[in-house]
Amino acid sequence: AEGQQLELARGKRLGVEILTDLLTRHRDETDSAVATAMLEDLDAAVLRFTKVLPRDYAAVLETRQTAISEGLDPDGDVTWARIMEVTGG
Known part of the structure; x- marks a missing residue:
């Protein structure tokens, strides 16, 4: 849209490799059960994030x-x- 300064990207445009790396590092450093669950179902997890x-x-x-x-x-x-x-x- 005219005047829009930001682009929002979801799904495959998000950068699955970057998200996987961030979740893996978070899990490894914090023993996060949430990060572990997201890594186990990465397709669903990707839909929960928006890249700005x-x-x-x-x-x-x-x-x-x-x-x-x-x-x-x-x-x-x-x-x-x-x-x-x-x-x-």
């Missing part, structure tokens, strides 16, 4: 990932032109 990103930062990450999937240099001129376009820079 600045809108422009999320656009940059997506643009760079698209460039990589297209075989482009994520730091190249074409990618930077796209980044400037999506961020209004």
Whole structure:
């Protein structure tokens, strides 16, 4: 939406690897039963979290990932032109 400064990501866009690492570290350091249960059913646990990103930062990450999937240099001129376009820079 116009004026929206943050992007909210849920589910697969959340970053399952990061969440798994955080839950594992929390469980290991605190012996948390909640973290243990979440790790046992990670698919359900992921749905309980929301990742909050600045809108422009999320656009940059997506643009760079698209460039990589297209075989482009994520730091190249074409990618930077796209980044400037999506961020209004």
